[in-house]
Amino acid sequence: MSKPYVIRVSSQKGGVGKTTASVNLAMAMSLAGSKVLLIDADFINPSVGIHLGIEGANTGVRAVLLGKSTLEGSVVRHNPSGLDVLPGEIVSRPHNPTVAQMQRLFKQVFKSTYNFVIMDTPPGFFPDEEFGNFGEAIIVTTPEMSSCVSAVRLANDYDRSHLKHGLVVNKFRNKGYELHINEMEEMYDGTILAVLPDSEIVPIGVSERIPAYLMNRRAPFSSAIGQLAEKYITKMGFEFQAKKSNGLLARIAAAFRLLFGRG
Amino acid sequence: MAQPYLVRVSSQKGGVGKTTISVNLAIILKALGYSVLLVDDDYVNPVVAMHLGLEEVGSGFRAVQRGRTRLASVTTIHPPTGLHVLCGELSQKQYDPNPESIARFARMLHQTKYDFVVMDTPPGFTKEVFVNIDEALIVMTPDMQATTSAIRSSQIFDRYHIRHSLVVNRVRRRAFELSPREIESAYGARVEAAFPEDDSVPMSIAAHIPAYLYRKRAPFSRAMLDFSRIYSARGEQKESGAGGQGFLSRLLGLFRRG
Numbered sequence: 001m002s003k004p005y006v007i008r009v010s011s012q013k014g015g016v017g018k019t020t021a022s023v024n025l026a027m028a029m030s031l032a033g034s035k036v037l038l039i040d041a042d043f044i045n046p047s048v049g050i051h052l053g054i055e056g057a058n059t060g061v062r063a064v065l066l067g068k069s070t071l072e073g074s075v076v077r078h079n080p081s082g083l084d085v086l087p088g089e090i091v092s093r094p095h096n097p098t099v100a101q102m103q104r105l106f107k108q109v110f111k112s113t114y115n116f117v118i119m120d121t122p123p124g125f126f127p128d129e130e131f132g133n134f135g136e137a138i139i140v141t142t143p144e145m146s147s148c149v150s151a152v153r154l155a156n157d158y159d160r161s162h163l164k165h166g167l168v169v170n171k172f173r174n175k176g177y178e179l180h181i182n183e184m185e186e187m188y189d190g191t192i193l194a195v196l197p198d199s200e201i202v203p204i205g206v207s208e209r210i211p212a213y214l215m216n217r218r219a220p221f222s223s224a225i226g227q228l229a230e231k232y233i234t235k236m237g238f239e240f241q242a243k244k245s246n247g248l249l250a251r252i253a254a255a256f257r258l259l260f261g262r263g
Numbered sequence: 264m265a266q267p268y269l270v271r272v273s274s275q276k277g278g279v280g281k282t283t284i285s286v287n288l289a290i291i292l293k294a295l296g297y298s299v300l301l302v303d304d305d306y307v308n309p310v311v312a313m314h315l316g317l318e319e320v321g322s323g324f325r326a327v328q329r330g331r332t333r334l335a336s337v338t339t340i341h342p343p344t345g346l347h348v349l350c351g352e353l354s355q356k357q358y359d360p361n362p363e364s365i366a367r368f369a370r371m372l373h374q375t376k377y378d379f380v381v382m383d384t385p386p387g388f389t390k391e392v393f394v395n396i397d398e399a400l401i402v403m404t405p406d407m408q409a410t411t412s413a414i415r416s417s418q419i420f421d422r423y424h425i426r427h428s429l430v431v432n433r434v435r436r437r438a439f440e441l442s443p444r445e446i447e448s449a450y451g452a453r454v455e456a457a458f459p460e461d462d463s464v465p466m467s468i469a470a471h472i473p474a475y476l477y478r479k480r481a482p483f484s485r486a487m488l489d490f491s492r493i494y495s496a497r498g499e500q501k502e503s504g505a506g507g508q509g510f511l512s513r514l515l516g517l518f519r520r521g
Contacts (some may be wrong), residue, residue, distance in 0.1 A: 013308045014279075014280055014308075015384040018276055019408070044386060045276045047411070047412075050407050084356055122387060123307060123308075123387070124386075144465060144469065145313060149313070150307075150308045157352075175465075177462075177466040178465070200437075203439050206406060207407065207410070208439075
């Protein structure tokens with residue numbers, strides 16, 4: 001059995017959409033048939049729980065870090081999607097885990113049977129010692145200068161630590177004052193994995209506690225997330241189970257099956 | 264001599280607009296006739312210079328903070344406005360702020376001749392950063408994630424008796440947003456200002472000109488001006504030693520501008 005593939009979702013600048021990307025990517029992978037664990041390792045501002053409507057869990061990543069609980073004992077199942085989540089605890093004092101504590105978490109992660117582990121991280125830095133545990137890193141950026149400059153800086157850090165990385169552009173509006181995709185590609189000097197359009201279904205999803213991908217899989221944001229999920233799943237040699245369409249016809253058919261008890 | 268009013272613009276959550284608010288508050292206070300120093304203390308992502316279109320030079324920020332260089336020798340002047348700026352310095356690794364040097368730095372800032380010192384702060388601060396300052400200005404966006412982080416910040420500030428106030432940025436007045444009233448009831452105090460979501464802000468940043476100078480009549484600039492006028496009274500109160508910030512003193516602040 002192979003070890004889970006751990007993807008670190010990161011950025012130096014805050015507010016670019018790390019949590020949005022993490023939550024929706026994990027959801028899309030899970031709905032496509034992979035076994036996925038989403039870890040909220042943003043110790044500064046944990047908000048995966050808010051996105052998924054599972055805030056208030058009494059255990060989470062901190063308990064595992066401190067050795068007070070096991071990974072299995074702290075994972076929460078997001079019922080609508082079957083995604084497993086290790087939530088972050090909201091505490092009044094942010095806590096930076098030590099390298100030894102992170103190793104304790106990774107040890108349990110690598111013993112688990114997940115195909116993918118998506119780790120949401122705080123803005124800023126992580127000790128280099130931990131980079132060896134990640135299969136790769138996603139750098140999230142918005143199409144503006146300040147956030148791209150910090151993305152390039154982070155990419156340099158990863159290069160120095162020999163960690164593979166790819167760029168995800170979020171909140172893309174295709175406006176004149178934004179950076180163009182080509183400009184970002186040139187600055188970053190690497191692959192752009194996905195371009196996620198700016199879309200109101202994201203904030204609406206957060207306010208409803210239903211991730212955008214789950215709310216509407218046909219929205220442009222969701223299809224971009226779906227393609228990213230497919231890239232990862234096929235790259236790792238798993239099968240991408242395209243969900244039955246949830247279009248009008250399929251829904252009518254489902255209603256008929258329900259009504260007449262067929263199939 | 265009166266001491267400057269030291270405000271740290273802060274939030275636990277990133278990307279809410281700390282730098283935008285810091286830069287424009289400083290620019291407007293300067294335009295209202297105060298002498299202002301803008302300090303970029305965001306060592307994770309220092310972008311004040313980028314917002315102002317200043318040449319990025321090795322700023323010497325850390326040297327000043329450690330007391331090895333004089334502040335005046337590393338301050339840059341923003342040519343269009345004459346605003347004094349201490350540009351940020353990037354720390355390659357997780358910068359571990361030494362509480363003693365932070366406290367000394369704040370004391371040193373208090374001994375300057377400025378009316379206001381506005382400091383931009385990285386997301387995810389610790390309480391040590393707030394030693395010897397007059398106020399923490401919390402910036403948030405009208406969503407749940409930013410609200411919980413603002414409440415968390417306010418709890419930290421309350422515990423250490425740090426004066427704090429709250430402004431909401433990027434308000435679109437949409438149904439899925441939290442309303443200022445909801446935010447107030449969650450935060451337990453008044454929301455001092457609501458700045459509208461406005462395309463002139465990203466446009467101004469792309470042009471390296473602060474939004475207030477880029478389009479004075481844009482909704483964001485107007486709201487920022489109104490807020491800064493009221494805000495300017497705080498420096499005056501400190502000077503006169505007056506306590507509260509009642510209606511009269513705020514009115515007085517309005518007349519003192521210019």
